[in-house]
Each structure stands twice: as C-alpha cells, then as structure tokens.
Amino acid sequence: MFSVRQMCEEDIEFAVQITDTMNWNLTEWDFKFMMSLEPEGCFILLHDSRKIGIATTISFGKVGWIGSVIVDESHRGKGAGSMLVKHAMGYLKSRGVETIGLYSYKENVEFYMRLGFKRETEFTVLKGEPLPSQFQEKSVKVTEKGELQKVIAFDTFHFGASRRKLLEKIANMRGNLCYHYIEEREILGYAMAKVYNHYAEIGPLVCLEGHLEAAEALLKTLLNKLRGFEVSMVVSGKEEKLLKMLLETGFSAEFNVVRMFSKPLAFKDCIYIAESLERG
C-alpha cells in the first residue's frame, strides 16, 4: 500500500539517491535547505515501509510551489505519483495557498493536467561557462542589507506573494550575489545568484516589463562575477532577446520545461528568470 509521510533528516540520503537517477544534481545541502524553508512540506512516498519517492513544497502565502516529484521506476504507473502530488497540494492548501505552481517536463504535462494543473509559459534550462568580459553599468548596484527590503517588496509585487523567507536566506548566504538596477531612485529589476563550489545558479531575476536593458545589465554583471563557474538558469521562453544573448555568450539550451498553475496566475507581466525548478 502507498502512503506519504513528512521527510526527516534520515531520509535525505534516499532523496539524493533517487533524484540522482534523473541527474537533478540535488545534494544533501539542497534538501536541508528545502526542509529549513518548509519543515513540514517535504515528503517521502512509501510502498508499505519501503521508500519509493519524494516531493518538496514551499509556501509563500497565497502562492505555493511543488518540486522534485519522483517515484521509483518500478512503482510508476500505479497511481503513487498522483497520490504524492495530491498530498503535496493538500499540504499547501492547509497552509493557505490558493495558487500552486510547478515546472513540468514536457512529457509529464498530461500527468499534471489530470491533477488540475494548466499549462502556461515554457521555460528553457540553460547551462554554460561565462565567457571573459569586462562589464560595468552604473545603474547596477550591489544590494546591501538596507536595500534588500525594497528588493523584496519589488519581487512581491511581481510574483504575487512574498518570497521573503527564501530571498532573505539567499541574499544573506555567504558567497551568493545580489544586485539591483536602479534609475532615478526607482528599482527596475534585481537578480540573485546562488554560488556553490564550482557551480552557480542564477535566479531569481525579475525586471519591469519592457526593461530589457536592466535584465541584460544585471545578467552581465552576474556573469562577470561568475567566470570559471559552471552556471545554470531557467529562463522564460518569452524572453527571446535574453535567450539569444545568452546563447551567444557560451550558454547552451539543455531542455525545456512548462510552468503550470493550479489556478489563474498571480504573476504580473515582467521579465523573469526562475529562482529554481523546485521553488519557482
């Protein structure tokens, strides 16, 4: 019989093992981070007492996100994955979430549609090593502690819910990068990068619709700092010019995912790079 329970520290090794089968590159640190953000919202799927799957969630007030959904290959096609996702959805609803988002592989879109999700924008996962370049733009500023609250307010307006608990953690972690683009005292956009040993993930990046120059300047500033790192990011397919710029500067498109939502969007139109596939 299938059942779902809360993930605990002892399950992390299993979570890393099962997600490695999909090459998601998630480490023990990633699961500890998810559990610190949503202690009751990370789940283990069981067949009797055997661990056969996982899913993670994060709640941001009225918006929630589901990530890392996986069922052991030998148990697929028997309803376990649906049960796991429904459990995650139930948890998020119990936290007051009204709209749930997720990124789906194209081949799983139908699976999520059966669970009530609707497809929205396509995103491209990019990977590459930034090419050497000299870039400086006076409108791009390092986001110091005092300005972080303004950046979070800007993000909340566009995301449709407060991601404070996530953004504060990212911004305050040593080594990570956070910049905003400001003109006449108005923030036009911001971008962060999570920096690990030899690997970095850019995201989130949020800029006012129509301000491609801000998005490009923020990205170039980050890429300049990330020389020598393998960098990845999840870019909205709507941003054709941004994608073109990245493809021309040494990035390659790895695969596409589809952003899906359980209810109509809270998002405002904006230039958007995901924080991560797991958390929106």
Ligand SMILES: CC(C)(COP(=O)(O)OP(=O)(O)OC[C@H]1O[C@@H](n2cnc3c(N)ncnc32)[C@H](O)[C@@H]1OP(=O)(O)O)[C@@H](O)C(=O)NCCC(=O)NCCS
């Ligand atoms: C996607 C996944 C979690 C689904 O788990 P599962 O246990 O196989 O799902 P279920 O058995 O509950 O599937 C429910 C229904 O959807 C169908 N289904 C499952 N995956 C499907 C897919 N990719 N496309 C279309 N239908 C699918 C099943 O056949 C089943 O149909 P039925 O109700 O008519 O029998 C599982 O295939 C998996 O772990 N895949 C690898 C990791 C992955 O891709 N994760 C998702 C990241 S977006």
